[in-house]
Amino acid sequence: MNILLVNHYAGSPRHGMEFRPYYLAREWVRNGHRVQIVAASYSHVRATQPEVADEALDEVISGIAYRWLPTPAYEGNGLGRVRNIGAFLSRVWRETGRLVEELRPDVVIASSTYPMDIWVARRIAKLAGAKLVYEVHDLWPLSPIELSGMSPGHPFIMLCQKAENDAYRHADVVVSMLPKVAEHMQAHGLDLRKLHIVPNGVALDDWAHAPQPLAPEMAARLGAIRRGGRMIVGYAGSHGLPNALDVLLDAAARLENEPLAFVLVGDGHEKARLAARVRDEGLATCVTMFDPVPKGEIPALLAAFDIAYIGWQRVPIYRFGIAPNKLMDYMMAGRAVLHSVEAGNDPVAEARCGVTVAPESVDAVVDGLRHLAAQTPLTRSVMGERGRAYVMAHHGYDVLAQRFIDAVMAS
Secondary structure: OEEEEEEEOOOOOOOOOOHHHHHHHHHHHHHHOEEEEEEEEOOOOOOOOOOOOOOOOOEEEEOOEEEEEEEOOOOOOOOHHHHHHHHHHHHHOHHHHHHHHHOOOOOOEEOOOOOOOOHHHHHHHHHHEEEEEEEEEEOOHHHHHHHHOOOOOOHHHHHHHHHHHHHHHHOOEEEEEEOOHHHHHHOOOHHHHHEEEEOOEEHHHOOOOOOOOOOOHHHHHHHHHHHHHOOOOOOOOOOHHOOOOHHHHHHHHHOOOEEEEEEEEEEOOHHHHHHHHHHHOOOHEEEEOOOOHHHHHHHHHHHHHOOOEEEEEOOOHHHOOOOHHHHHHHHHHEEEEEEEEEOOHHHHHHHOEEEOOOOOHHHHHHHHHHHHHHHHHHHHHHHHHHHHHHHHOOOOOHHHHHHHHHHHHHH
C-alpha cells in the first residue's frame, strides 16, 4: 500500500522524538509498503530540527520519504505553539494536490497529538479515495483540560473538541495507544467497531547488538557509585511535572543513609529546579544528575541501573491508560521497575517485572524501593527478564506495525 502519515511532531534517530512514526514506517517499508511522512520543520520534542527554509524539504531516511513543511519556532504551550500548529495545517492543506498526485495514497493517517489534523487528512483521503485513519496519542482536548487546567470553554479547547468529534465520526479506523478509551470515544460519537488498540513499543533490532558504550566521564562516575557499595536507582527521561521526580527526590532524602544512589538522566522544563533542590537540600551525596545521552547509549545506561523508576502524578486522565516509551525501554533492558502510578492499565503488574506503588506518595515509593533493594540480585534479574520477555512478545514494533496494518485492512 501507499501510506501517508501526517504527524506534526514526527522525528527520526537523527532528529530525536517522536520515534513512533519512524519505527512504524520503517517496519511498513520493510514489509513492502511505500510510506510518506509529512511533519513540521519545528517541534518542541525534537533534539535536532531539520534545516528547512521557505519551501518544503524532501529527504529519505531508512527508506521512508519525509516531507518537512516550514513552520515557525515557539517556546512553551502558549500562542506561539498555536501559530505553529496553524502554520503546519495550512501548509498540509496547500500540499493536498501534490501529495495525492505524487503518492496516490491508499491510507491516510492523522497522528499529530492534537486532533485538528483530521481535517486536512480527511481532505486528502477524500480526493485520493483512500482509507482515513485517526491515531490517538493522548485524549485531546481532555488532556490539556485535566493536566493543564484549561477551561472547556476556551476557544482552543472548543476547537479541539470539534476536531475530536469529527475524527470519530469520519475516520474509517481509529487506532489508540491508550487501552481504556472505548467508553470516552463512544460518548463522543465513535462506532466502537472502528476502534483498535496499538500501544507504544520498542525497536527490537536496536537491542540486538552490543550496546554503544557510555561516555567515559559518565561511565566513571557510575562505576564509582557502584564501587562505593551503593545500588543505583535510575530514571532516564523527561524532567517535567508529569514525571513525579519531586517524589523521587523526597524518597532519596529519606533513604540518604541507606545503600542507595539515585541517578537522574535527561532534560526538561523542571530540570533546573530539580537540580537546585539537590544542591540546596544537600542531596548531592546520594543524587547525581546527568544530561541526556544519545539514543544509542540508552541500553548501556539502563544496564547500569539496579532499579529503574517511573512515576506519575495522581490525575484522572490516566484512567484511560498509559503508554510510556521509557517503561518499554526499562523492560527491554531487563531492569526491575519501581512504578508509582494509578492508571487504567499497568504493564509492570501485567509483566510481573517489578513493584507498583501509589502515585505521589513518598512513603509508598520509599517502601517500594526498600522492598526491591532487599531482593537478591537473582530475584531482580528474574523480574527484569519477565519484563523483557513481555515486551518482545507484545511490544516489538514489528508486531505493532502489523497490528496497525491488520486494523486498516479489517475496515
